Amino acid sequence: MLSVASGKGGTGKTLVATNLAASLPERRVILADCDVEEPNAHLFFPDRETIEEAEISVPIPVVDEDRCSRCGECSQFCAFHALAVFPSEVLIFPELCHGCGGCVIACPERAISEGSRNVGRIYHARAGPADLVWGELRIGEARTTPLIRAVKEMAGGGRVIIDSPPGTSCPMVEAVRGSDFCLLVTEPTPFGLYDLKIAVKVLEDMEIPHGVLINKSGIGDRAVYRYLQERNIPLLMEIPMSRRIAEIYSRGGIFIREMPEWAGRLSHLWTEMEEMIS
Incomplete structure (x- = not known):
């Protein structure tokens, strides 16, 4: 290459x-x-003739507010400050998330799962x-x-x-x-x-x-x-x-x-x- x-x-x-x-x-x-x-x-x-294209997504956290205890373990773990825990809710900043999945592991209540967010498209063509x-x-x-x-x-x-x-x-x-x-x-x-x-x-x-x-x-x-x-x-x-x-x-x-x-x-x-x- x-x-x-x-x-x-x-x-x-x-x-x-x-x-x-x-x-x-x-x-x-x-x-x-x-x-x-x-x-x-x-x-x-x-x-050129396009022969393939695809959407590309990255993982982002999804919080189950009913299970969340607001302990703050997820926000303390995240080095990129993609989560902020408040007494009434958890705010997620998708643009800051690097998709490492660490918050899913860190959550003691298993209240966080992985969702996805589209970031763009890729194309393959022949000329x-x-x-x-x-x-x-x-x-x-x-x-x-x-x-x-x-x-x-x-x-x-x-x-x-x-x-x-x-x-x-x-x-x-x-x-x-x-x-x-x-x-x-x-x-x-x-x-x-x-x-x-x-x-x-x-x-x-x-x-x-x-x-x-x-x-x-x-x-x-x-x-x-x-x-x-x-x-x-x-x-x-x-x-x-x-x-x-x-x-x-x-x-x-x-x-x-x-x-x-x-x-x-x-x-x-x-x-x-x-x-x-x-």
Whole structure:
């Protein structure tokens, strides 16, 4: 499983992930968009045919008020403050619940059972030789990790490309977890370098092999290049700042289809990463 990530938004993760998937027509590739708050990788494949979709739910506590003694054991146990016990009732805050089930075990009166709450939907589509999997978080939901896990489970094994959420918080960590290799996309600017350093630290702590692709090369400065050299982090590819690529991308196009000279380069990038893994 290959994940494509970055420390900040707007660096070109989806540009790289979609074109990388399209550069391997002779292989069955699964492109999984784990940016469930704003998934867009599937929009670059208008010929897709949806073959499966499912609602994703998470467990939440349900309190039997008649059996509840208001002892407060459940709220004391919950580290996320998803329950508040008052003399007249028990308040539940579903958005804070992490679904661990601890309150069910902690309740001495057996007054708590598990219900469920819908957090979003996941989709599986086919576009030529590529499979597309993505999730759409329900409006108002704060936690993305259960849906990200569901997207990865639907994607399964094989040649999977994970399009990760931006940043380095919990959604990104959940998306890259279990990756054989992570391709970090950055840009040669002070902002790009700052967030790249954070992303590298996260991957080092998770012990995930990684390399870097510099997008929009030719702008900014050389600080990113010096950092990679000092840290001995492989620079695997550069994509130049190109108005033509930007125009193709803004139309929802795959740029290697209009600039075929890049198809071989991205295919070679995949081979190079496979060799680094092995």
